[in-house]
Amino acid sequence: MGEVTILNIGNNIIVPVQTELHDEDARQLQTDILKKIENTGAKGLLIDVSAVSIIDSFLGRLLVETSKMARLMGTETVLVGMKKEVVLTLIQLGLQMKNLHTALNIEDGLALLEKMITGPSLSRRKDEKFRK
Amino acid sequence: MKSSENSNECFEILISNYEDIILARQKVKSFMQKTGFSVLAQTRIVTAVSELARNIVVHAGQGKMSAYQITKKRNRPGLKCVFKDQGPGISNIDEAMKEGFSTSNSLGLGLSGARKLCNEFHIESAEKKGTTISIVEWL
Numbered sequence: 332m333g334e335v336t337i338l339n340i341g342n343n344i345i346v347p348v349q350t351e352l353h354d355e356d357a358r359q360l361q362t363d364i365l366k367k368i369e370n371t372g373a374k375g376l377l378i379d380v381s382a383v384s385i386i387d388s389f390l391g392r393l394l395v396e397t398s399k400m401a402r403l404m405g406t407e408t409v410l411v412g413m414k415k416e417v418v419l420t421l422i423q424l425g426l427q428m429k430n431l432h433t434a435l436n437i438e439d440g441l442a443l444l445e446k447m448i449t450g451p452s453l454s455r456r457k458d459e460k461f462r463k
Numbered sequence: 464m465k466s467s468e469n470s471n472e473c474f475e476i477l478i479s480n481y482e483d484i485i486l487a488r489q490k491v492k493s494f495m496q497k498t499g500f501s502v503l504a505q506t507r508i509v510t511a512v513s514e515l516a517r518n519i520v521v522h523a524g525q526g527k528m529s530a531y532q533i534t535k536k537r538n539r540p541g542l543k544c545v546f547k548d549q550g551p552g553i554s555n556i557d558e559a560m561k562e563g564f565s566t567s568n569s570l571g572l573g574l575s576g577a578r579k580l581c582n583e584f585h586i587e588s589a590e591k592k593g594t595t596i597s598i599v600e601w602l
Protein backbone atom coordinates (compact mmCIF):
# COMPACT_ATOMS: atom_id res chain seq x y z
CA MET A 332 0.00 0.00 0.00
CA GLY A 333 1.38 3.33 -1.02
CA GLU A 334 2.05 6.44 0.95
CA VAL A 335 -0.35 9.30 0.43
CA THR A 336 1.16 12.62 -0.63
CA ILE A 337 0.14 15.60 1.45
CA LEU A 338 0.52 18.86 -0.45
CA ASN A 339 0.76 22.29 1.06
CA ILE A 340 -0.44 24.99 -1.32
CA GLY A 341 -0.87 28.51 0.01
CA ASN A 342 -3.08 28.37 3.08
CA ASN A 343 -4.37 24.92 2.28
CA ILE A 344 -3.38 21.32 2.65
CA ILE A 345 -4.46 19.09 -0.20
CA VAL A 346 -4.61 15.32 0.19
CA PRO A 347 -5.25 13.32 -2.96
CA VAL A 348 -5.98 9.78 -1.82
CA GLN A 349 -4.78 7.68 -4.75
CA THR A 350 -4.89 4.14 -3.38
CA GLU A 351 -7.31 1.95 -1.48
CA LEU A 352 -6.29 2.46 2.13
CA HIS A 353 -6.35 -0.35 4.63
CA ASP A 354 -7.26 0.54 8.20
CA GLU A 355 -3.73 1.13 9.45
CA ASP A 356 -2.80 3.22 6.39
CA ALA A 357 -5.90 5.31 6.99
CA ARG A 358 -5.02 5.87 10.65
CA GLN A 359 -1.48 6.80 9.64
CA LEU A 360 -2.83 9.26 7.09
CA GLN A 361 -4.97 10.89 9.77
CA THR A 362 -1.91 11.32 11.99
CA ASP A 363 0.15 12.69 9.09
CA ILE A 364 -2.56 15.20 8.18
CA LEU A 365 -2.79 16.50 11.74
CA LYS A 366 1.01 16.81 11.91
CA LYS A 367 1.02 18.74 8.66
CA ILE A 368 -1.64 21.11 10.01
CA GLU A 369 0.42 21.63 13.12
CA ASN A 370 3.58 22.34 11.12
CA THR A 371 2.06 24.65 8.54
CA GLY A 372 -0.84 26.28 10.39
CA ALA A 373 -2.92 25.70 7.27
CA LYS A 374 -6.42 27.19 7.37
CA GLY A 375 -8.01 24.74 4.95
CA LEU A 376 -7.85 20.97 4.43
CA LEU A 377 -9.07 19.44 1.19
CA ILE A 378 -9.27 15.65 0.94
CA ASP A 379 -9.80 14.29 -2.57
CA VAL A 380 -11.34 10.81 -2.62
CA SER A 381 -12.14 10.66 -6.34
CA ALA A 382 -9.79 7.68 -6.75
CA VAL A 383 -11.33 5.79 -3.82
CA SER A 384 -13.78 3.14 -4.99
CA ILE A 385 -15.41 2.41 -1.64
CA ILE A 386 -15.86 4.17 1.68
CA ASP A 387 -16.95 1.75 4.38
CA SER A 388 -17.93 2.51 7.97
CA PHE A 389 -14.30 2.58 9.09
CA LEU A 390 -12.99 5.02 6.50
CA GLY A 391 -16.18 7.10 6.67
CA ARG A 392 -15.90 7.51 10.41
CA LEU A 393 -12.19 8.27 10.15
CA LEU A 394 -12.84 11.06 7.63
CA VAL A 395 -15.52 12.61 9.84
CA GLU A 396 -13.20 12.39 12.86
CA THR A 397 -10.30 13.90 10.94
CA SER A 398 -12.38 16.92 10.02
CA LYS A 399 -13.48 17.36 13.65
CA MET A 400 -9.89 17.20 14.83
CA ALA A 401 -8.77 19.62 12.14
CA ARG A 402 -11.47 22.05 13.24
CA LEU A 403 -10.18 21.91 16.81
CA MET A 404 -6.83 22.95 15.36
CA GLY A 405 -8.46 25.87 13.55
CA THR A 406 -8.61 24.24 10.12
CA GLU A 407 -11.73 23.74 8.00
CA THR A 408 -12.15 20.55 5.95
CA VAL A 409 -13.84 19.87 2.63
CA LEU A 410 -14.11 16.36 1.19
CA VAL A 411 -14.23 16.28 -2.61
CA GLY A 412 -14.74 13.78 -5.39
CA MET A 413 -17.04 11.23 -3.76
CA LYS A 414 -18.43 9.04 -6.53
CA LYS A 415 -22.22 8.86 -6.71
CA GLU A 416 -22.12 5.10 -6.08
CA VAL A 417 -20.08 5.71 -2.93
CA VAL A 418 -22.58 8.31 -1.72
CA LEU A 419 -25.56 5.99 -2.32
CA THR A 420 -23.79 3.14 -0.54
CA LEU A 421 -22.88 5.29 2.47
CA ILE A 422 -26.49 6.35 2.84
CA GLN A 423 -27.68 2.75 2.61
CA LEU A 424 -25.05 1.67 5.13
CA GLY A 425 -26.51 4.22 7.55
CA LEU A 426 -23.35 6.25 8.04
CA GLN A 427 -24.07 9.84 8.93
CA MET A 428 -21.48 12.13 7.41
CA LYS A 429 -23.02 15.12 9.17
CA ASN A 430 -20.85 18.15 9.73
CA LEU A 431 -18.51 17.09 6.96
CA HIS A 432 -18.48 19.62 4.14
CA THR A 433 -18.33 18.19 0.64
CA ALA A 434 -17.89 19.46 -2.91
CA LEU A 435 -17.96 17.89 -6.35
CA ASN A 436 -14.33 18.46 -7.33
CA ILE A 437 -11.10 20.14 -6.25
CA GLU A 438 -12.00 23.46 -7.85
CA ASP A 439 -15.39 23.70 -6.11
CA GLY A 440 -13.79 22.42 -2.92
CA LEU A 441 -11.18 25.16 -2.90
CA ALA A 442 -13.85 27.79 -3.54
CA LEU A 443 -15.92 26.41 -0.65
CA LEU A 444 -12.87 26.38 1.65
CA GLU A 445 -12.13 29.98 0.73
CA LYS A 446 -15.68 30.93 1.64
CA MET A 447 -15.57 28.97 4.89
CA ILE A 448 -12.26 30.52 5.93
CA THR A 449 -12.98 34.11 5.05
CA GLY A 450 -16.75 33.94 5.46
CA PRO A 451 -17.21 34.77 9.14
CA SER A 452 -14.78 37.69 9.06
CA LEU A 453 -16.47 39.08 5.95
CA SER A 454 -19.84 39.07 7.67
CA ARG A 455 -18.24 40.72 10.67
CA ARG A 456 -16.98 43.44 8.36
CA LYS A 457 -20.48 43.77 6.97
CA ASP A 458 -21.82 44.14 10.51
CA GLU A 459 -19.33 46.91 11.17
CA LYS A 460 -20.40 48.74 8.04
CA PHE A 461 -24.00 48.26 9.06
CA ARG A 462 -23.39 49.86 12.45
CA LYS A 463 -21.85 53.02 10.98
CA MET B 464 -27.47 -24.22 -0.76
CA LYS B 465 -30.91 -24.26 -2.35
CA SER B 466 -31.44 -27.04 -4.87
CA SER B 467 -32.39 -24.55 -7.57
CA GLU B 468 -28.89 -23.04 -7.43
CA ASN B 469 -25.69 -24.36 -8.91
CA SER B 470 -22.43 -23.21 -7.45
CA ASN B 471 -18.84 -23.06 -8.50
CA GLU B 472 -16.14 -22.05 -6.05
CA CYS B 473 -13.99 -19.30 -7.55
CA PHE B 474 -11.62 -18.31 -4.81
CA GLU B 475 -10.91 -18.45 -1.15
CA ILE B 476 -9.05 -15.89 0.94
CA LEU B 477 -7.71 -16.35 4.42
CA ILE B 478 -8.49 -13.31 6.49
CA SER B 479 -6.41 -12.39 9.49
CA ASN B 480 -5.19 -8.84 8.99
CA TYR B 481 -6.10 -5.51 7.45
CA GLU B 482 -4.30 -6.22 4.20
CA ASP B 483 -6.41 -9.35 3.71
CA ILE B 484 -9.50 -7.13 3.84
CA ILE B 485 -8.17 -5.14 0.89
CA LEU B 486 -7.31 -8.33 -0.99
CA ALA B 487 -10.83 -9.70 -0.46
CA ARG B 488 -12.27 -6.42 -1.70
CA GLN B 489 -10.08 -6.36 -4.80
CA LYS B 490 -10.83 -9.96 -5.74
CA VAL B 491 -14.59 -9.56 -5.33
CA LYS B 492 -14.50 -6.33 -7.28
CA SER B 493 -12.65 -7.79 -10.24
CA PHE B 494 -14.91 -10.84 -10.26
CA MET B 495 -17.99 -8.60 -10.35
CA GLN B 496 -16.48 -6.44 -13.09
CA LYS B 497 -15.85 -9.52 -15.24
CA THR B 498 -19.36 -10.86 -14.59
CA GLY B 499 -20.92 -7.55 -15.67
CA PHE B 500 -22.33 -6.19 -12.41
CA SER B 501 -23.06 -2.46 -12.37
CA VAL B 502 -20.65 -0.08 -10.64
CA LEU B 503 -23.31 0.55 -8.00
CA ALA B 504 -23.70 -3.17 -7.29
CA GLN B 505 -19.90 -3.51 -7.13
CA THR B 506 -19.67 -0.62 -4.69
CA ARG B 507 -22.45 -1.97 -2.46
CA ILE B 508 -21.11 -5.52 -2.34
CA VAL B 509 -17.46 -4.59 -1.94
CA THR B 510 -18.48 -2.33 0.96
CA ALA B 511 -20.37 -5.25 2.56
CA VAL B 512 -17.32 -7.49 2.00
CA SER B 513 -15.14 -4.89 3.70
CA GLU B 514 -17.44 -4.78 6.76
CA LEU B 515 -17.74 -8.56 7.11
CA ALA B 516 -14.03 -9.21 6.54
CA ARG B 517 -13.17 -6.55 9.11
CA ASN B 518 -15.54 -8.18 11.61
CA ILE B 519 -13.51 -11.37 11.22
CA VAL B 520 -10.24 -9.54 11.92
CA VAL B 521 -11.62 -7.47 14.81
CA HIS B 522 -14.00 -9.89 16.53
CA ALA B 523 -12.73 -13.36 15.61
CA GLY B 524 -9.03 -12.84 14.85
CA GLN B 525 -9.02 -14.97 11.75
CA GLY B 526 -11.24 -16.77 9.30
CA LYS B 527 -11.83 -17.01 5.59
CA MET B 528 -13.96 -15.77 2.76
CA SER B 529 -15.02 -18.14 -0.01
CA ALA B 530 -16.55 -16.77 -3.17
CA TYR B 531 -18.81 -18.75 -5.49
CA GLN B 532 -20.29 -18.09 -8.85
CA ILE B 533 -23.87 -19.30 -8.61
CA THR B 534 -26.70 -19.62 -11.09
CA LYS B 535 -30.41 -19.60 -10.60
CA LYS B 536 -33.16 -20.81 -12.87
CA ARG B 537 -32.91 -19.41 -16.39
CA ASN B 538 -29.15 -19.09 -15.89
CA ARG B 539 -29.32 -15.88 -13.93
CA PRO B 540 -25.78 -15.53 -12.54
CA GLY B 541 -24.96 -14.43 -9.07
CA LEU B 542 -22.15 -14.08 -6.60
CA LYS B 543 -22.12 -15.66 -3.20
CA CYS B 544 -19.53 -14.84 -0.54
CA VAL B 545 -19.28 -16.90 2.61
CA PHE B 546 -17.43 -15.51 5.65
CA LYS B 547 -16.52 -18.19 8.12
CA ASP B 548 -14.62 -18.01 11.36
CA GLN B 549 -14.15 -20.07 14.49
CA GLY B 550 -14.02 -17.11 16.81
CA PRO B 551 -16.13 -16.41 19.91
CA GLY B 552 -19.43 -16.40 18.00
CA ILE B 553 -22.38 -14.13 18.67
CA SER B 554 -24.63 -14.94 21.61
CA ASN B 555 -27.55 -12.75 20.58
CA ILE B 556 -27.79 -12.43 16.81
CA ASP B 557 -30.89 -10.19 16.84
CA GLU B 558 -29.09 -7.72 19.06
CA ALA B 559 -25.87 -7.83 17.01
CA MET B 560 -27.83 -7.17 13.81
CA LYS B 561 -29.30 -3.94 15.21
CA GLU B 562 -27.97 -0.73 13.76
CA GLY B 563 -25.79 0.88 16.41
CA PHE B 564 -25.07 -2.26 18.44
CA SER B 565 -21.38 -2.81 19.06
CA THR B 566 -19.34 -4.63 21.68
CA SER B 567 -16.19 -2.83 20.56
CA ASN B 568 -17.32 0.75 21.11
CA SER B 569 -17.60 1.26 17.37
CA LEU B 570 -20.53 2.45 15.25
CA GLY B 571 -22.25 -0.92 15.02
CA LEU B 572 -23.00 -0.44 11.34
CA GLY B 573 -21.15 -3.46 9.91
CA LEU B 574 -23.72 -6.25 10.21
CA SER B 575 -26.87 -4.16 9.78
CA GLY B 576 -25.26 -2.27 6.89
CA ALA B 577 -23.99 -5.40 5.12
CA ARG B 578 -27.48 -6.86 5.25
CA LYS B 579 -28.95 -3.76 3.60
CA LEU B 580 -26.28 -3.67 0.89
CA CYS B 581 -26.87 -7.08 -0.71
CA ASN B 582 -29.78 -9.09 -2.15
CA GLU B 583 -29.58 -11.97 0.35
CA PHE B 584 -27.99 -12.19 3.77
CA HIS B 585 -27.77 -15.18 6.05
CA ILE B 586 -26.08 -15.45 9.44
CA GLU B 587 -25.41 -18.42 11.66
CA SER B 588 -23.46 -18.21 14.85
CA ALA B 589 -22.93 -20.22 17.99
CA GLU B 590 -21.15 -19.04 21.07
CA LYS B 591 -17.57 -20.34 21.30
CA LYS B 592 -17.99 -22.11 17.94
CA GLY B 593 -17.83 -19.31 15.43
CA THR B 594 -19.80 -17.38 12.89
CA THR B 595 -20.76 -17.99 9.27
CA ILE B 596 -22.30 -15.25 7.19
CA SER B 597 -23.25 -15.57 3.54
CA ILE B 598 -24.26 -12.82 1.20
CA VAL B 599 -25.65 -13.14 -2.32
CA GLU B 600 -26.02 -10.65 -5.13
CA TRP B 601 -27.84 -11.51 -8.37
CA LEU B 602 -26.94 -9.90 -11.66
Ligand SMILES: Nc1ncnc2c1ncn2[C@@H]1O[C@H](COP(=O)(O)OP(=O)(O)OP(=O)(O)O)[C@@H](O)[C@H]1O
Pocket residue numbers: 388389514518519521522523548550551552553559560564565566567568569570571572573574575594
Ligand atom coordinates in the same frame (compact mmCIF):
# COMPACT_ATOMS: atom_id res chain seq x y z
N1 LIG C 1 -17.36 -12.52 13.11
C1 LIG C 1 -17.79 -12.17 14.32
N2 LIG C 1 -17.46 -12.90 15.41
C2 LIG C 1 -17.90 -12.55 16.66
N3 LIG C 1 -18.67 -11.48 16.90
C3 LIG C 1 -19.04 -10.70 15.85
C4 LIG C 1 -18.61 -11.00 14.52
N4 LIG C 1 -19.14 -10.07 13.69
C5 LIG C 1 -19.84 -9.23 14.49
N5 LIG C 1 -19.81 -9.61 15.78
C6 LIG C 1 -20.50 -8.96 16.93
O1 LIG C 1 -21.59 -8.22 16.43
C7 LIG C 1 -21.47 -6.85 16.83
C8 LIG C 1 -22.01 -5.96 15.73
O2 LIG C 1 -21.18 -6.03 14.57
P1 LIG C 1 -21.08 -4.76 13.61
O3 LIG C 1 -20.14 -5.06 12.51
O4 LIG C 1 -22.47 -4.36 13.27
O5 LIG C 1 -20.49 -3.65 14.58
P2 LIG C 1 -18.98 -3.41 15.05
O6 LIG C 1 -18.06 -4.30 14.31
O7 LIG C 1 -18.95 -3.50 16.53
O8 LIG C 1 -18.77 -1.90 14.63
P3 LIG C 1 -18.49 -1.32 13.14
O9 LIG C 1 -18.55 -2.47 12.18
O10 LIG C 1 -19.56 -0.32 12.87
O11 LIG C 1 -17.13 -0.71 13.23
C9 LIG C 1 -20.00 -6.66 17.12
O12 LIG C 1 -19.76 -5.61 18.03
C10 LIG C 1 -19.60 -8.01 17.70
O13 LIG C 1 -19.96 -8.11 19.05
Ligand SMILES: [Mg+2]
Pocket residue numbers: 514517518572573574
Ligand atom coordinates in the same frame (compact mmCIF):
# COMPACT_ATOMS: atom_id res chain seq x y z
MG1 LIG D 1 -18.05 -4.40 12.24
